Amino acid sequence: MVNSFKKATPSKMVDSDLFFDGQNLSNTIIDERDFSYKVNKVYLSSTHPINVIIKVANFEQHVDYVISANTRGKIIQLLADDVTKLSRVYQLQAGAHIDFATPDFNRTNRDVNVRVELLDLDARAEWFLSALVDKQHSKIYDISFLHKHGHTYANMKNFGVIIDNSKLFFSGTSSILENMSRSETHQTAKIIIFDQGAVAKADPILVIHNNDVVASHAATVGKVNAEHLYYMQSRGISELDTKKLITKGFLEPVIKFIDDQAIADKLHVTLEEAL
């Protein structure tokens, strides 16, 4: 755990392209709110492991991130309350290996659209999203993966908990195009429904045009497991506290991706408060 991440400074800007590279990308924060309105493509490139927290800005302009060849590490998307509509593309070049993590416990509405494109040989993406929705809020996550080359890998895990009268939709398509042999793509979407008034839908879609691939998808929407509830209550823990413990255990693992102590602490607090 690092105490606090430093803000990354771009190495150059050419037309609408912004470049971050080198050591600059270990334990750093890229704050999109500092971007000029012209920026629509951001390049991340490093031979050292990257560990980047992107503070996502609430602007209409479309921003693509290009992860350069052989760049490896973590990218955390941090969404503030005011980010209600978001559209991002992450393009991974050859040999780029990225773990994406998105914690979202904010009590707000979201409409998020992310596409991860695996452009070249051995591009690999792990994706981990944890979302909590409460009150009358609605969150829509459309997370897609596009395998544009053979020998590419994507593993999506979306977890959600909905309480009160909220709504949560997980959708998205993982596509492996023709001639993209030996690619592998996985989708997991799980939503726990806390209250009767809450509405959840999880329908990840696989589109596969090649028969030499590995692919799986699983979606589960349901209540807290009654046996787990009974077991924990039988030790004297109230139903509400039991549900809180289970929910926390379900959503909290995403925070482990975050090495900035202050940001991780704040996420723990936000989650506790929401529960």
Add this chain to the structure above:
Amino acid sequence: MPKLEIKNLHVKVADKLILNGVDLTINDGEVVALLGPNGHGKSTLLNAIMGNPNYTVTEGTVHFDGQDVLAMSVDQRSRAGLFLGMQSPSEVPGVVNADFIRAAINARSEKPIPPIKLFRLIEKASKEMAMPLDLSNRNLNEGFSGGEKKRNEILQMKLLQPSFAMLDEIDSGLDVDGIKIIADQINKETKSDRAFLIISHYARLYDLINPTRAIVMINGQVVVDGDVSVIQKIDNQGYEWLAHEKGIKIDKKQTKVTSLGTCAIKESI
């Protein structure tokens, strides 16, 4: 006042009547062995006392220390002093064992337990149970071996100090050493103001804990209540002689339908 008093208890599981009028009184200081063929209501009795929502009480009463148990929620029953060491403890993903134990301890006290005190308690109990301490930092029962799960049940019993502990086949899945450790801990927890109700299919555990009384359930009723000598006889000869002696017919073993799993349909997560 008896510790536990059950009168005319009828219990249904999925519309099937399993307990068919159980009468049973247990007093402080007693260690009661509960025997009976499979599917004749032993686990059902324990689960009904604890309040498992899958078991519906259709008739009868259960009182614990004079309180109406059936009117209480599962967690209230536990806080009142009831404990059930389960036959197959649930694996709860994401919930850390130590957090679970802390929540259970805190549910019983006004002030939350300080972290260092909790750590020492778990450390001491783990040592006594010959369990590696790192199990407390793992997810609740997830990836635990059968024996570790059972030891974890007894560890919880030690930490929560119930005045009436029910143990459902706590020795199944344990090796000889494991059974000895569990028996030692049960003996240690036996006190004059407590009582135990223990299901086991093997005389070995009963030999080690010296029950004060034995009861046998057949066809959802208590048919024997008394001397512990019956344990050895059942261990040697089974249940048929007993049915013959009592003039009852043992209902054919109530087979459970076993599902190997379902495809893409889950009611809960």
